[in-house]
Amino acid sequence: MDGDEDYVLSVHLRDKDGQKTIELAETIVNVSGDQQSAHSNETAVRSALSGCLVSSSHRVKDLSDEQMTIFFFPDLKVWIAGRFSLYFKLFYMPKKDSPHLPPTECLAGVASDKFTVYTLKEFPGVYESTPLSKHLTAQGLCISIRNKSRLKVSDDDNGATMEADHLDKNHDP
Incomplete structure (x- = not known):
């Protein structure tokens, strides 16, 4: 990575099989504790995954004092219980007049290990x-x-x- 370009990583929530991207919570619990459909007129629809869903690259040193590039998502929250994985997509974001790849071209994607939300x-x-x-x-x-x-x-x-x-x-x- 050089000074003429930047890379951005986006994150998406996937079901336990890693196949379906989950956009909205299926149920939302209101203040009285009753479960309602997320599509009910009385219930606010909440994204199943919230927080900053994109991150620019950061250069840091690992535990062996070697340079590495990380993408940091400090405030991700999954609002529904279950077993999930995250799917990350790496995008190229050129700076002004870069002769390289066109902006927002997806370079790669990878799924995280599965995790449980309690x-x-x-x-x-x-x-x-x-x-x-x-x-x-x-x-x-x-x-x-x-x-x-x-x-x-x-x-x-x-x-x-x-x-x-x-x-x-x-x-x-």
Whole structure:
């Protein structure tokens, strides 16, 4: 990547099979807790995926002090529970009068690993931030850092949360 061009990555939410792009939440829970169709006149339609859905490239150093290019999506939110993957598309965005590719040509696409979005009641808690997240924060990226895991305990039904330093931090619940 040189100074005459820029690259942009866009993100889309896909179903658990990675086939269908999900645009709108199927159901929305209103303040009384009743579920309504997202197409109801009384219910505001909310995008299933929100936040900044495009990112420009950022040059940073990895944990081995090597230069790398990343695309940062600090505020992505999936508003419906289920199993999903994200689909990323890389676009070329030339600067003024660039003789290279035409603007907004899609260069590549890739799907993320599948992940689970939990309901508030089922959410198992959060793990400590990864060393890479902490390293990127030290380079100026705004990432919320957690220094300890906070996982729910299941010995009672009150949903209590406790610090859990002894649990496997690489576990994918």
